[in-house]
Amino acid sequence: MTTTFCDELWTATAEIRAAIDKLPFVIALGDGTLDREKFVYYLAQDAHYLRGYARALASAAAKADRPQDIAFFAKSAHDAVVVESSLHESNVVDVDAWTPSPTGTGYTSYLLSVAHTQGYPELTAAVLPCFWIYAEVGRALLELAGDLTTHPYGDWIGTYADEEFEAATEHARQIVNRLADQADPATRARMRTAFTTASTWEWMFWDAAWRMESWPVGAAPVQVSEPAK
Numbered sequence: 001m002t003t004t005f006c007d008e009l010w011t012a013t014a015e016i017r018a019a020i021d022k023l024p025f026v027i028a029l030g031d032g033t034l035d036r037e038k039f040v041y042y043l044a045q046d047a048h049y050l051r052g053y054a055r056a057l058a059s060a061a062a063k064a065d066r067p068q069d070i071a072f073f074a075k076s077a078h079d080a081v082v083v084e085s086s087l088h089e090s091n092v093v094d095v096d097a098w099t100p101s102p103t104g105t106g107y108t109s110y111l112l113s114v115a116h117t118q119g120y121p122e123l124t125a126a127v128l129p130c131f132w133i134y135a136e137v138g139r140a141l142l143e144l145a146g147d148l149t150t151h152p153y154g155d156w157i158g159t160y161a162d163e164e165f166e167a168a169t170e171h172a173r174q175i176v177n178r179l180a181d182q183a184d185p186a187t188r189a190r191m192r193t194a195f196t197t198a199s200t201w202e203w204m205f206w207d208a209a210w211r212m213e214s215w216p217v218g219a220a221p222v223q224v225s226e227p228a229k
């Protein structure tokens, strides 16, 4: 079997992915012992994150070189907003009562900076960990969780351990592999950096939820995730 570019990305991020599996937030989410308060913080932050992520995916749709990939990224942007709206509509969390965290702001700002300043191949590599790491964490937690119907965080685990989410992840990997095959070495190097950087943001995002990270006193911004009207 030949090694694909995505295999290479996966190997290059082995250390950070192993560190994700050991994060207290991820372990407690899987065994159901996670404090409700931390989960609510995480959901609110993730709703804010999903807005920025959806914009980055919409930008990938705009940059895509094939009609089927325009449709793939546009559908993924749509799905991210559907999840964001369901968090809004659920009574579990009052998303707008939460200021986007420093780490959440950093992660979405990173994705949007790649969208704005780099090309389509780099952007696809930057958004790939959001699919792949979540699919992988979902799969790993499903194995540990047992019966999802009685698990306190069963809905969350079910969303990402889902076959449709795995199929979307595979589609995203195929796009990245094809673009890497066509790319020059400098572009491939930027794709590697984008994938590794976004994977590290994934670690930081869960870690921030465990710490219920906030802005330094007096420095809290207001509605940083919304564009100026």
Ligand SMILES: Cc1ncc(CO)c(N)n1
Pocket: 046, 049, 050, 129, 130, 131, 134, 202, 205
């Ligand atoms: C931080 C983060 N990364 C990836 C996903 C998957 O969509 C998510 N919901 N949140």
